[in-house]
Amino acid sequence: MGDSAYSFSLTTFSRTGKLLQIEYALNAVANGRTALGIAAKDGVVIATDKKFGSALVEGEGVKKVEQVTDGSGFVYAGVGPDYRVLVRKARKSAQAYFREYREVKPVGQLVKSTASVMQEYTQSGGVRPFGVSLLVAGMDGDGVPRLFQVDPSGAYFGWKATAIGK
């Protein structure tokens, strides 16, 4: 994903030791529409609003909550086009997992690999970090409902309930 024209990372340390592009990406998330998730005893729910700028938009087919495997789904706050890239990569990695192990990829593994992709974009050459925070909701075979948040830095956290965006 790094471009040969820019063989150096665009996200570099400031003098105070901060990675500013990641902080700015978090600002982009904070300007995004709210998404939230709640993990209950026997299930987990994620939701977001779907408001369009105009009555002319045919919104029925537009989806912000996307299914990734049979047992997991994503929702986001932040830059929509960046989110689509992550959904596609997550689906592909889940499919590759299934091809290898003949089992549905567990939620925790899915979160780890998605977070790893997001981290790569903070270090690779010529690209900027993703401007989205993800909420990943899912349940594995063990029946335990799980909710995770993944940030543009690639850090992820398990939550009982949380909200992201505005």
Added chain:
Amino acid sequence: MPLNTRYSLTIKGHASCSYWSGIQKKEGTGLGSDFGLVDITKHPGLTPILVPVSNAKEDRTPSCHNNQRQVGVSPLLTVHQVVSWVAPPRGSRFGLRFWTRQITKHPGLTPILVPVSNAKEDRTPSCHNNQRQVGRRHKSVDPINTMSRDSNYDHHISIFSPQGRLYQMEYAFKAASSASGLTGIALRGKDTAVVVTQRKVPDRLIVPTSVSHVHNVTAKIGVLATGMTADCHSAVQRMRYEAADFEFKYGYSIPPAVLAKRMADIAQVNTQSASMRPLAVVLMIVGIDDVKGPQVLKVDPAGHYLPFKGTASGSKEQEATNFLEKRVDNIPEYSFDETVRTAIVCLGSVLGSDFRGSEIEVAAVTGKDGKFRSLTEEEIEDHLNAIADDADS
């Protein structure tokens, strides 16, 4: 030397900054208000580097330190310029004018212009009079280190600004809507999808049919590409390739929504990777889906795509959208004629003038077996006459 440009002075070749500094607080002046220059000839062997500093609000240095300067690293290659230095007027305010001395008075010294970032994280530690910050002692410029001064580059490449905005993407939007000066409208009815735009031929010697913003992509899908002409052609070429590749791989022709998503994903890549700028094009993809019927999808430089009942792009986008919103409940039920005529009337009302058949382009696709095609001048004239008759009656 432009006025109101701050210049900061440092002398290359010294890691510590205590005695090379070219700027010193004058006695009796207020906090940071006047600066003087030390005679460079007292420091032989040292090369002064002029560092222009932006005066933008977010770039102001903390004012609590006298004579504090920030030196960064230049993204420009080392430029040797003879600069004339101008003595400042007395009492000039902090940061408003800066000053320089006649370089000719310091023979043998080569000034190097080094732009400086004044971003917050670059501010020097405080509390020292006459403290200067010397940047890296680079003889040549180091582009890698300049990238860490993010706030200077967020306008140039696709990285985040401090507020989390992507300026390059916003500029691409502006270019797309104002570059060609045209307005385009796309509308979908019950079984028809239509695009309408102006045909502005820049020169009478140009063959009019060669000036077109409406393009065929597949038999059933067409596109109205508004924005910078060359970018439009590039995007349309890519669409044709993607549509053909889809049909080759999967054995059936690409649905309009899938093509729109693909073009949107391609547009998104340019907003995330620094080496290519976003294309200044707004695509209005129009086609018939085998299941969902006629579709209009708009793809923008940011990589957003949405299906619409009717939409507009270009310089009069807002007015055209307002016109269509008033009719939003009726639009999905329009017949072919109604769809075409509503689109033409919309364009006429936002442009504020009538036109002849040769001055607009209309293209449509109708019905499950329809083909996307441009209407001929006679057909457009027929529609215009019908509209005029309706208006009279």
